[in-house]
Amino acid sequence: MSITIKLPRPRLRTRRSLDATTEPDVERGILSPHDRRRTPVRVGQVISHIVLMGGLLVVGLGPLLWLAKSAISTTQDTIQYPLQFWPSGIDWANLEQAWVDVEVGKYFFNTIALALGQWVIGLVIATTGAYVLSILRPAYARVLQGAILATLFVPSVVLLVPLFITVARPAFGPSLLNNYLGVWLPTAANAFNILIVKRFFDSLPQEVFEAARTDGAGTVRMFWSIVLPMSRPILGVVSVFIVIASLKDYLWPKLVLTVPDVQPLGVRLPNIQSQTELDVTLAALAIATIIPVVLFLAFQRLILRGAGLGGAVKG
């Protein structure tokens, strides 16, 4: 029996704030339409726009543009005239030298492999876990949920050493040092991701599940053909959370992946900096920034909505 009901995709509805970010029809803020017509307010608005935009361009975009420029400038240029707008000559060789000689290319693919695995495992744990806690709700769901929520209140610093020992010398099985599983599995134990997926599942209409059960859909089928397709918005948000967290992580991969061959670019960069000429180092830094920035440009709305959601859940 196949289920071919077309379901309207439910909108994410955890808090009003979230709705407001997606709907442009917020009528007003602090300033009323009347305020906006007054001359001093108008002048103030214009000034604050200019200051905000200028400040954000310099502070937010400035360092990245500087990095992009310096990555293709000579060391000489960067050290002597760091703020020169136009380099005296473009040194494309930096990028090639970084990619090949310093083996940034290899570390770059390590970064991607690490992020992809973390994404898949993290998503599987978050969705199956939330499915159990929100929809299947067995007798032990309450206890389980309490135990998972409790981990949110334990600062990660407590876990550092015991977690390292668990990974380096597990009670049974081989050591996960220098194994990507040693990064993937501990980061998948993320209560926050489970919680936000569960909140979304809670908001799905219950009647659909009852209807599916009546039509004979089993637990697996319901998960795969109904719950997951209905949850695309939240899956996007959680995916972005996981991948960006993976790209930003430093300490944990550094502890677990001790052999340079398997290290991601981020872990490798401090060594590269101490052993390589400045222009090549800056080229390596620029390459390390490319993936997150491209992801951000591609999924900007999703990422910003997710960031606001983080506040809504925390608040």
Added chain:
Amino acid sequence: MTVLDERRAVEQRLRPRQTGPRRRDRSIRGWVRRGGLVTLLFALPMILVFTVYSWWPILQSIWMSFQKTNLITYQFVGLDNFVNVLSDPLLGRAVVNTLYFALLALVFGFPLPILMAVLMSEVKRMKGLYSALAYLPVIVPPVVAVLLWKFFYSASPTGVFNTILGVLGIPPQPWIQDATQAMPSLVLEATWAAAGGSIIIYLAALLAVPPELYDAAEVDGASIWRKIWHVTLPQLRGVIFVMLILQVIATAQVFLEPYLFTGGGPNNATVTVLLLIYRYAFENSLGGKYGEATALSVMLALFLAAASFLYFKATEKWSTD
């Protein structure tokens, strides 16, 4: 098949699910038939991952703080680890430095995102561009940010920041090479890296302020400043309280900046508690002092738990006033 038949068939199928007069089969087979096994299989990945990589290490940290270990043999040493940590001459320094970092981060980095968010929320055009620009530093991997800023902080007169200061007529500064300037420099970078995230959260909270409140304030003749002071900020109070404690918890665990910028120097001016924990466990030539590291972690965690508990008790009173 008539409609009636169909209906009967559906009822038949529904019956076992209803808690009717039929006795619930309590055997394992009954549990499996009701879908208990499949449910457990769905829960299993989560349970396993949390048991091995979250619940067990949390319990283990308490146990380990009373052990002396080289990872092969474990020996109970009572409170020795705690005594060793507390008698470490660097601990006082690390605690003071961490508090200093947290304080500077509050002064530099806490009001700024609120102010920015309030200004940005009044922007009508290109809202998305403003948010994107503000969030860009958050996207940059922290390692890249720190290494980049390390170069910006170059103490030579042609360093990036010193060149900017030179334009303003200020002599070159030593930045992270100087014991008194190192910590503020680290905080400056950390603020740059984190402010965007807070701005986005405050922007979301600002959109949740009911517009009727502003209308009402205007009827009472409130000026723009009074609207901000008496409507906006009180409405943001809940978010501000939470962001404050989250920031304190995060800054108490600062590691990456001191580790990569200065390695704790110059003259131990940037040794933080977490850097000390890291050194105990992973940078010890005599083998990891895992017991001491865990003891210090547990103390830090207990302190943070107590601080946040007191904080929430205190703000609970304020919020109800």
